[in-house]
Amino acid sequence: MKKLFLTLSCSALVLITYAQQTYSLAGKIRGEKANGQTVSLWADNEQKKIGSAVIKNNSxxxxxxxxxxxxVRITIAPTENSDKKLWKASHFYLDKGNVQLSGHIDSLPSYYYNPNLPNQKPIIEGSRAQSLADQLNRSITDQKQVLSKLDKAYMQEYHLPAIDGKFNTDRGIAILExxxxxxxTVFEKKWAFxxxxPTARVALDEASYMVMGYGEESLSKIQMDELLQIFEPSWHGKKTxxxxxxxITKAKATAIGSNILxxxxxxxEGNKVQLTSVFPKDKKYILLEFWASWCGPCRGEIPHLRHTYATWKDKGFDIVSISLDEKETDWKKAMAEENMVWHQYNAREGFNSKIAESYDIQGIPYALLIDSNGTIIKHGMRGASLDQALEELTR
Incomplete structure (x- = not known):
């Protein structure tokens, strides 16, 4: 029996060994300040250090x-305890085999993004996965550049004036259009990629970003099921x-077409109530918004919400705001300061509250547009997106 157990254990060890693939990352970092700095390699969403080395002779x-x-993320630091403002950092796909990384210490991206500092990503060679990622990025470069310019125009012509109480609604909607x-086009190219x-980790990660709402369009339940069918043959049983x-299971719960949770x-007054029991029943469209007093973007959005509420409240529109403030005094102070006259509730346990966990809220503001039947019809309802949706729905 002991011999059998030993044989099985050895077989399992062999399988684990074969499952892993070796890599060798050779780096060339130019510049006088590079030598002596510590390079660290982080995996598992930057939770696990998988290797480190000291730069010598710029290598x-x-x-x-x-x-x-x-x-993975590579960091380059004078010392592990030094101010992270002095660190360099960049992401890339690590692959099996021999991978080369090169760059100049003075131009590599900083650990904390700073638009006033150089931001030249290192060159990666020998990684098939990174080559695929580069291929995808090149295919959408033109569209991304246009979107970046339009996003800056939106910020200058709509968002910033809205914070100061000037609402260029028509212009905001025009830019979104x-x-x-x-x-x-970006979404279609990513989907085709x-x-x-289907066997590429880059594609699997891109699908995950879409599901988590980081893509250009919200996915339907049908599209989410398609993603599972695409990857299941190659990735079944793997953690990723x-x-x-x-x-996907979490995202489906709040996908367009689902009922509110x-x-x-x-x-x-401090009374515990259920969301569905207090949700407006006599309105055509309701914005369900999660926010907090300490959230800068949330506070920046409130002037627009006041304006939208005043414009549409007599046309079948309402707002239900749920604060994730853990201190009642902070919540009530912010409500008074911001003159939030619509429905206000509090989830005292913040992100750990049952309601926040049900909606799988990872960041705020988080806003959904709901119809009179309690069905989710729009995601990402911030700024002129909300105005655009209301105008389209009420035409």
Whole structure:
């Protein structure tokens, strides 16, 4: 029996060994300040250090093993305890085999993004996964450049004036309408990349970003199921695919066409109520918005919400705001300061509250547009997107 157990254990060890693939990362970092600095390689969403080395003669080498290609972050620091403002950092796909990285210490991206500092990503060679990522990025470069310019115009002509109480609604909607075809093209190219590369980790990651709402368009439940069908044959049983399945299960709960999720919240008198019991029943469209007093972007959006509420409240529109403030005094102070006259509730446990976990809220502001039947009809309802949606729905 002991011999059998030993044989099985050795077999399992062999399988694990074969599952892993070795890599060798050879770096060339030019510049006088590079030598003596410590290079670290981080995986598992930057939670795990998988290797480190000290730059000598402007070179370093890190060797190890990975199960699959993975998006990693490399950091370069004078010392591990030095101010991170002095650090350099960049993401790239690490792959099996011999991978080369090169760059200049003075031009590499800083650890904290700073638009006033150089931001030249290192050159990566020998990584098939990174080559695929570069291929995808090149295919959408033109559209991304146009979207970047339009986004700056939106910020200057709509968002910043709105914070100061000037609402250039028509202009904001016009810019969003210009953005729409470019976003559609980017989405279509990403989707084609995913379907054409079902075995690639880059494609799997891109699908995950879409599911989590970081893409150009919100996914339908049908599209989410298509993603599972695309990746299941190559990734079944692997942690990355299981993570995608989990993310899709959560995303489906708030996908367009789903009904709003219930959960306990507190009213202004401190009474515990269920969301569905207090949700307006006599309105055509309701904005369900999660925010907090300490959230800068949330506070910056409130002047626009006041304006939109005043414009549309007599046309079948309402707002339900749920604060994730953990201190009642902070919540009530912000409500008074911002003159938030619509429905206000509080989830006292913040992101750990049942209602926030039900909606899988990872960041705020988080806003959904709901119809009179309690059905989710729009995601990402911020700024002129909300005005655009209301105008389209009430035509």
């Amino acid at each position: 370093f080498q890190i060797k190890g093993a990975i199960h699959d290609p993975e998006l 210009k953005m729409a075809p470019y976003k559609k 995913i379907t054409n590369n 695919f299981i993570d995608l399945q989990t993310a 219930d959960g306990p919240i507190l009213d202004k």
